[in-house]
């Protein structure tokens with residue numbers, strides 16, 4: 001997909017602030033620090049569009065990023081941050097569940113899990129929620145650059161087994177450090193959001209220019 005324009009739109013605290021133009025939405029869920037913002041930046045080849053929150057786990061907003069006039073990425077607040085109170089946790093759950101249940105333009109949820117570790121109890125709960133609401137999803141294992149290649153099959157298997165993923169649910173390996181999985185993920189997103197897929201004429205130098213560690 002050719003990225004012509006990217007823009008942060010809003011940190012929405014509730015449905016009244018969600019965009020009303022009906023563009024397809026791709027949401028990102030995962031625990032705090034798993035790499036949601038880094039994945040967005042890598043996908044959009046922007047160094048710092050999606051910021052790491054200064055107070056991890058505290059932000060109870062859905063952050064909307066618009067790509068061209070094609071779709072939105074919706075960055076969920078990270079879960080599993082130890083210092084969050086029970087009340088905050090419940091508010092988080094309510095907001096996410098309502099979004100998953102009621103949001104018409106939602107086309108795909110990327111559930112991010114850390115490739116290095118078995119999915120947590122909260123990862124499992126999130127996965128079950130997504131399955132329950134029958135939302136098209138893809139599990140994305142992040143930080144693959146931190147695991148040696150010989151261990152990839154073993155780690156993939158543990159993730160699939162722990163979440164109870166049936167064979168037809170894709171598990172994608174991704175690294176925002178190396179860009180692994182980026183093209184594949186764009187294909188999947190374009191398909192889910194019904195956007196004409198990869199433009200082979202995309203100039204290479206754009207990719208190289210922004211290929212950095214930022």
Ligand SMILES: Nc1nc2c(ncn2[C@@H]2O[C@H](COP(=O)(O)OP(=O)(O)OP(=O)(O)O)[C@@H](O)[C@H]2O)c(=O)[nH]1
Pocket residue numbers: 030031032033034035036037038039051052053056057077078079142143144145146174175176177178
């Ligand atoms: N090596 C490596 N580090 C990564 C990767 N993805 C993210 N990180 C690092 O992990 C840390 C957290 O990444 P973020 O993208 O801020 O995580 P997040 O899920 O947005 O976190 P919250 O906004 O708190 O929910 C940062 O220090 C990133 O540089 C990756 O693929 N490889």
Ligand SMILES: [Mg+2]
Pocket residue numbers: 036037038051052053
């Ligand atoms: Mg983030």
